[in-house]
Amino acid sequence: MSILALQAFFRRIDNSNKFQFVVIAVIVLSALSIGAHTYRLPAWINNTLLILDYSITVFFLLEIIIRFLASPSPGAFFKKGWNIFDTLIVLGSLVPIGGSTILLARLLRIFRVLRLISVVPELRILINALLKAIPRMAYIALLMFIIFYIYATVGSIVFVNINPELWGDVGIALLTMFRIATFESWGAIMGEVMTVYPLSWTFFISFIFLATFIFLNMMVGTILDVMAKETRNVERETTTKDQMVATVQDIDALKAEILELKALLIQKNQH
Structure with missing residues (x-):
């Protein structure tokens, strides 16, 4: 598969309404999981939420990579302010939850809800x-x-x-x-x-x-x-x-x- 064909493939995924719906659903799920951490829950639920958080982080990272590959060039991708905004939020989500960074990681993950602004055109x-x-x-x-x-x-x-x-x-x-x-x-x-x-x-x-x-x-x-x-x-x-x-x-x-x-x-x- 050529580079242009691969780029067209990722562009079709990025422009797909189903893919955008999945992104919105994951953002909402991320917000709910962050809110759940404020309650006193059993250990098994906390472990499940931790696994869910890592899965959401991986999904957002893959989504940014797809959008980057779908762009004509790196310059065209970072020329859009919303792409830079999303990239910074995703990079902030990579801070691991644990040890001395647990508070910072949870605070940074709260901002993932802001990604709804970049995903929903009306909010933009x-x-x-x-x-x-x-x-x-x-x-x-x-x-x-x-x-x-x-x-x-x-x-x-x-x-x-x-x-x-x-x-x-x-x-x-x-x-x-x-x-x-x-x-x-x-x-x-x-x-x-x-x-x-x-x-x-x-x-x-x-x-x-x-x-x-x-x-x-x-x-x-x-x-x-x-x-x-x-x-x-x-x-x-x-x-x-x-x-x-x-x-x-x-x-x-x-x-x-x-x-x-x-x-x-x-x-x-x-x-």
């Missing part, structure tokens, strides 16, 4: 959209920090005598504003301040309106916008690939027809 779209939205979200986060800082400074100046544990300085006040933004006991904090400053509700309500209803919705809107663009790009790439496959099939059909016509012409000339 979500992560790609989130990564692409980070630069835009950074500016929104900066604007949020400015608002947090302004309100925290005002609170630490005006409300410090009411409760120094909440408004003692800007750092403590920032934590207090974060509690208010997450609605954690914000009513009690506002009620305590309102006993001294009855109109202080405007301070808290305006902050909640800005921090929760405006800036958080801006972040959600940014992520949704990037997700919509990412989805359109994936659909466009899929459509292009389908068109290319259809074009190749049409070319093959035309070649077959031309060969048939040539054969008919040769037969007529012979007669």
Whole structure:
């Protein structure tokens, strides 16, 4: 068997829906086995889970090797970020469970669940959209920090005598504003301040309106916008690939027809 034929064979395995389903099933099984280790189980079950863990590790290693061999070249394989991500997780799983590395090995095996992201296309779209939205979200986060800082400074100046544990300085006040933004006991904090400053509700309500209803919705809107663009790009790439496959099939059909016509012409000339 030639190298190209062997590569095509591994590519068919890698693109097989059944193979992808098996990979997903093994990832889920790996997550369940890691969770089972957190319970107190009989020795025979622990030994069974240990054998299962080694089997899963070997399967993931073989799966990465198949994907590597199915790739046109090593450079093409490592050019994709998801392949590097999967390779690092699999290499981390090779740390043996036992001795001084048992804790590290179990912690590294937890991350095998993340392989679902690289296997399921829809999850890849979500992560790609989130990564692409980070630069835009950074500016929104900066604007949020400015608002947090302004309100925290005002609170630490005006409300410090009411409760120094909440408004003692800007750092403590920032934590207090974060509690208010997450609605954690914000009513009690506002009620305590309102006993001294009855109109202080405007301070808290305006902050909640800005921090929760405006800036958080801006972040959600940014992520949704990037997700919509990412989805359109994936659909466009899929459509292009389908068109290319259809074009190749049409070319093959035309070649077959031309060969048939040539054969008919040769037969007529012979007669």
